[in-house]
Amino acid sequence: MRYSFRLRPGAMAVRALESEWHRCRYLWNEAVRQQKTGRKPTFAKLGKLLTDARSHNAWLREGAQVPQQQILRTYAQSLEHSFAVKGRGRPRFKTRRDTLPSLEYSSRGFSCRGGRLCLAKGIVIPVVWSRELPAEPTSVRVHRDSLGHWYASFVVRREVVATPAADEGSGIGIDWGVSVTATTTSPEFDLPYLGHRKRCAAELGKAQRKMARRHSGKRGPQSKGYQRARKAAATLQKKAARQARHDARAWAKSVVDHHHLIAVEDFTPKFLAKSTMPRKATDAAIGVSKQELIECAARAGRKVVLVAPAYTTMTCSSCFARAKQRLGLAERTFQCRECGFIDCRDRNAARVILAVAERRHTRVDDVSHASSPFGSDVHAV
Known part of the structure; x- marks a missing residue:
């Protein structure tokens, strides 16, 4: 589970975080370029490329290796999900102007000492501890929002709190x-x-x-x-x-x-x-x-x-008859012409929605309109 806290970085810490982000963004864009040229980058291949790039590029060596590895891992997961999840697009280039900084650190890249967050390469940031962490964090994501505020999101393992049992018929x-x-x-x-x-x-x-x-x-x-x-x-x-x-x-x-x-x-x-x-x-x-x-x-x-919202407002929750004309937004009371049932327009729609779900359907058209959804003679078609 994630616990987020506000950070209060100084000017030097902000510059260091932004520099780390530019290096990570550069690696992400290089991975996107690899995919666009048909090289099919996996995390193992990207890891080897990172090792080779750091050995030849002094600018990359100035940054911590942990966030650079983590952003390549995130890229590999995003690329995999783009093939497995319907509607998920391919990873795209991260531009300096449109992308907010976000750095991921595993347990070997950060520690918490004296109320401060200590990141790799000597970046120390005060944390606003609004609550206590229930256990030692396993990873942290340092990110900046659209207002320029920095946050740390810690991943913590904790025991699952059981939800109160509800009646089966509720x-x-x-x-x-x-x-x-x-x-x-x-x-x-x-x-x-x-x-x-x-x-x-x-x-x-x-x-x-x-x-x-x-x-x-x-x-x-x-x-x-x-x-x-x-x-x-x-x-x-x-x-x-x-x-x-x-x-x-x-x-x-x-x-x-x-x-x-x-x-x-x-x-x-x-x-x-x-x-x-x-x-x-x-x-x-x-x-x-x-x-x-x-x-x-x-x-x-x-x-x-x-x-589905279709016809939920036009259907009577008492006899399940459907009105012949749509109700205007100004009409806040539903009145059935078949059985004379009168109720709040939205309350009646909520009852219709529940009746459809109780009969294991997702549309009003799937339930018979000839009988009451709350009576004993209800049947689904």
Whole structure:
């Protein structure tokens, strides 16, 4: 498991880390060039090439050997996955401008002494120990984010904490939305719209107006004042994103702890960016919440069923009859013309999603529309 901590490197340490990264990036790009010329590089071949390159290149010898070996190992794994995993592309060149520094050290390339992280070649960095490590780390990844902050991500082996057992018959259906991020079949597990970006909108607008005033109007490098305003705006946006992910993680854990079957609407929120509510949709963080829920359920061994969103809003959760016309977004109440059932639009959709998953299907069309999904006479087709 990974534990991440903020680093406080000095100017000399930053220069040393960036120099190490340029060497590693050079080796990665050389490996990509080997693959593009048809030489089929494996980790064993790349290791031999690294040994030969270090013997002839003094610039490479100035850097530590451990991160150079690790980036070639990472490249070999990426190349292997590009053939084995569907949709995974081939490794590409890492450019100086578009790639953030990331260095991997195995146990022989780092140590922790006196509250500091000591890396190979004498790089010593203070660490903000926000919590204790449960065991000795086996490796560490030192990386820089888009704001210029450095972090250390330690890999630690620890005992697996058992997830509380849930009843075999306990299930929950989840329908995604914007006004309420997640509406479930059990109201106590709803995830409301938290609006972290909305709360910092005034500060963000102030920073963006500073950016507009300080922009020179020309392409190319901008002033230091513009860069400061840009960093302030990016910091606010990243803060809101981290708050949304933290809340989504806490919500996902509560859902997973109490339910054995989790039926999730397989909703892709990309189209909302072209709608009339892109800002609120981004703030709702539907994609992040869905990802955290699926990952948390997989770690706990829960059953997750992704149900296609088609017709979930038009179908009655009481008699499973389908409405003849689509419900507009302004209509927040569902009313069945067949049985007279009335309920919240999203709550009804969540119940339909759960009913489809309980019958081991992933689409509403796969379940009979002639009878109630919660009755004894339900059958699947």
